[in-house]
Amino acid sequence: xxxxxxxxxMDCAEGRAANLPCNHSTISGNEYVxxxxxxxxxxxxxxxxxxxNNETNEMASLIITEDRKSxxxxxxxxxxxxxxxxxxxxxxxxxxxxxxxxxGTTVTVRA
Amino acid sequence: xxxxxxxxxxxITATGQRVTLRCSPRSGDLSVYWYQQSLxxxxxxxxxxxxxxxxxxxxxxxxxxxQQFPDLHSELNLSSLELGDSALYFCxxxxxxxxxxxxxxxxxxxx
Numbered sequence: 586x587x588x589x590x591x592x593x594x595m596d597c598a599e600g601r602a603a604n605l606p607c608n609h610s611t612i613s614g615n616e617y618v619x620x621x622x623x624x625x626x627x628x629x630x631x632x633x634x635x636x637x638n639n640e641t642n643e644m645a646s647l648i649i650t651e652d653r654k655s656x657x658x659x660x661x662x663x664x665x666x667x668x669x670x671x672x673x674x675x676x677x678x679x680x681x682x683x684x685x686x687x688x689g690t691t692v693t694v695r696a
Numbered sequence: 697x698x699x700x701x702x703x704x705x706x707x708i709t710a711t712g713q714r715v716t717l718r719c720s721p722r723s724g725d726l727s728v729y730w731y732q733q734s735l736x737x738x739x740x741x742x743x744x745x746x747x748x749x750x751x752x753x754x755x756x757x758x759x760x761x762x763q764q765f766p767d768l769h770s771e772l773n774l775s776s777l778e779l780g781d782s783a784l785y786f787c788x789x790x791x792x793x794x795x796x797x798x799x800x801x802x803x804x805x806x807x
Contacts, residue, residue: 619795628698628786628798629739672739676794682727683752684796686739 589673594691597667603660605690607673610654616677618649619684620658622669629672629686632658663694699723700799702787708805714775717802721768721789727751728770729796730762734783745770777806 590608597603609618619634633640633647635656640647646659660667672689676682699722709715721728730742741754745764756762759777764770774781782805788796 617794623739626784626801626803628700628788628800629796630698631795631797634795682790682794682796683729683741683744683754684731684739685741688738 589675589687591671591673591687591690593688594693597660597663597692597694599665599694599696600662603663603667603692603694605658605660605671605673605692606655607658608655609673609675612653612675613677616675618647618653618656619674619676620645620647621672621674621684621686622667623672623689624666624669632671634676663692665694665696668692668694698797698799700787700789700797702785702799702802704802705800706803706805708807709777710807711777711779713777713806714773715777715804717772717774717785717787717804719770719772719787719789719799721770721787722791722797725789725791725797726768727790728764728768729788729790730756730770730772731786731788731798732783733786733801734780737783739786742772774804779806782806 620632621629623629635647649656670689701720726747742756744752784801786801788798790796
């Protein structure tokens, strides 16, 4: 699986959009970008995933650059409950579906 | 609530002992994954089962074993426990969508 690089931490004001970058410059054509988050020792929570096109669901939007070497997760209106560690994972859908978690980005939403 | 259940929530035991962690996947999910999260190692994939058969293995110690039963629930057995085995153990399940849904975890403390 391709490696990802994320900033270790970032702050965000409540009610503002949070833009979380992820670099995956070695991604190959059949690898997906997945985002999970973990709120203080709870089980990780699936957020969104994409291959080439931008994706949006009720939780977030995922913007993938045209060359697919980087992506941005957007939380449109951050709340205090969005404070968590966010993991960007590049994932190849094969028989081996294990997720390789890195250190992630610790996002703190401040009132 | 992800729909994945894990028992027990907390487990305290002594070195050298054996414990069993239990996981019930979401209804309809055939795949079960086990992950270990310790302070110094982060989230690490241990093992995956699909419909009762072992599908993928990560850095799982020989002292650890798992199985998935016909009703699809899974158990992770940890034996000859050491202090370093103290960690959060998460189970996740998935279906063909490939998104993994994590349970709340079992916190194991070895004294």
